[in-house]
Amino acid sequence: MIQASTLRTVRLGIKNLMLHPLRSFLTTLGITIGVSAVICMLAVGEGASYEAQQKIRALGSNNILLRSVKPAELETQQQNSMTPQRYGLEYEEVEIVRETMPAVRLVVPVRELNKTLAQGENQANVPVYGTTPDWLHVSGVKLYEGRFIIESDSRYTRNVCVLASHTARELFPFENPIGADVLIAKKSFRVVGIYGPRDGDSSGASGSLNADGAVIPIESAREYFGELEIRTSAGSREFKLVQLQEIKVQIEGEGNVLEDNVVATAASIRQLLGLLHEQSDYVIDVPLEKLQAAKEQAQIWQIFLGVIASMALVVAGIGIMNVMLATVTERTREIGIRRALGAKRSHIISQFLVETVVLSCAGGLLGVGLGIAAPMIVEASSGMKAIFVPSFAVLAFSISAGVGVLFGIYPAWRAAQMDPVEALRHE
Numbered sequence: 001m002i003q004a005s006t007l008r009t010v011r012l013g014i015k016n017l018m019l020h021p022l023r024s025f026l027t028t029l030g031i032t033i034g035v036s037a038v039i040c041m042l043a044v045g046e047g048a049s050y051e052a053q054q055k056i057r058a059l060g061s062n063n064i065l066l067r068s069v070k071p072a073e074l075e076t077q078q079q080n081s082m083t084p085q086r087y088g089l090e091y092e093e094v095e096i097v098r099e100t101m102p103a104v105r106l107v108v109p110v111r112e113l114n115k116t117l118a119q120g121e122n123q124a125n126v127p128v129y130g131t132t133p134d135w136l137h138v139s140g141v142k143l144y145e146g147r148f149i150i151e152s153d154s155r156y157t158r159n160v161c162v163l164a165s166h167t168a169r170e171l172f173p174f175e176n177p178i179g180a181d182v183l184i185a186k187k188s189f190r191v192v193g194i195y196g197p198r199d200g201d202s203s204g205a206s207g208s209l210n211a212d213g214a215v216i217p218i219e220s221a222r223e224y225f226g227e228l229e230i231r232t233s234a235g236s237r238e239f240k241l242v243q244l245q246e247i248k249v250q251i252e253g254e255g256n257v258l259e260d261n262v263v264a265t266a267a268s269i270r271q272l273l274g275l276l277h278e279q280s281d282y283v284i285d286v287p288l289e290k291l292q293a294a295k296e297q298a299q300i301w302q303i304f305l306g307v308i309a310s311m312a313l314v315v316a317g318i319g320i321m322n323v324m325l326a327t328v329t330e331r332t333r334e335i336g337i338r339r340a341l342g343a344k345r346s347h348i349i350s351q352f353l354v355e356t357v358v359l360s361c362a363g364g365l366l367g368v369g370l371g372i373a374a375p376m377i378v379e380a381s382s383g384m385k386a387i388f389v390p391s392f393a394v395l396a397f398s399i400s401a402g403v404g405v406l407f408g409i410y411p412a413w414r415a416a417q418m419d420p421v422e423a424l425r426h427e
Helices: 002-018 020-058 091-100 151-155 165-170 220-223 254-276 287-330 331-339 345-384 389-418 421-424
Strands: 063-068 105-119 123-131 141-146 162-164 181-184 187-197 214-217 228-233 236-243 247-251 282-285
Touching: 002 020, 002 247, 020 287, 020 345, 020 389, 063 254, 091 105, 091 247, 091 254, 105 165, 105 220, 105 331, 123 165, 162 165, 162 181, 165 187, 187 214, 236 421, 247 254, 254 287, 282 331, 282 345, 287 331, 287 345, 287 389, 331 345, 345 389, 389 421
Parallel strands: 123 214, 162 187
Antiparallel strands: 063 247, 063 282, 105 123, 105 181, 105 247, 141 187, 162 214, 181 187, 228 236
């Protein structure tokens, strides 16, 4: 009986709405736009958060990156041509970190050189990195062809190099570079391999190394290029002595144990370098801390976007209330007749609530459909990453249904409070 009565009320509500199709459509349109805006804005926010987190993950959440930086006091210091400026990380610190930090799995030094690579008439001004074989395990890249540098390459200071994929194409556009020679600052090196980004990583390798460059054994870098850098600009020369530009530290563990190890080791390294360095000539970059901060910021941003977009639903709800109040006035005589025939106030309330809920749910369903399509359109037209999550549609539709109930209560209550006699006299 109750179910039959409910179905009859729903059919009556739909029939009343269809008496004014244009007004019902325009009222529904506000809900549709509001729901689609909620879904689209949340999807765009999710896409932006995903891209930011992917870039941080590319650095390795189990890595700690130490980098040399020029101290502020040396930036303003007058350059003396006879005395190079010495700062940054040193080779002995690699062994200290490796021996004193219990949770450390790998410690990889990186020496960065600014050199020109040449092969025949082709040249490439790219970074050249001196490092160890373990770099392949902490860098976020993979070997495409050939081999990577090995321990014996450093032990015997061999003239071998591994080219980044983009650099290999620049120097060898029409031939396989494996086994060929390239000139690095006029010194000949044999190409033994090619590396590049892992599948799905369009940004290239993580850290300071990317899809452009070359890798050589760290001992070969020290032997052939030394540690003194001379840079000439605007008629002046700058001399600096930096042993290592970067030290990559990989931490052991999985899950929560890994997170605890990373946080504890980062704190220990900060304390250690604070004792070893008299000046602020290094920075410590912990991708895990950045990832956690990015997730927290993403949650705040999602809430902000959701609130902004939900305001459109509130405006649409006000529109529904306005239309329903006008409808109550138009149907005053109908309400009086129903009350005179025995309809209770609860019947009047349910009738008008059904109409508002039908309007809001119809608009919500249309909005969900448009909201699913909108992120794909945004991504295709602007290149921005937009990720649709089903929970966004559930949230937006739930809000639209809630808006229909919330803003339909007052018009329904007002209709139910009419005096039947006065309503029957209404013209």
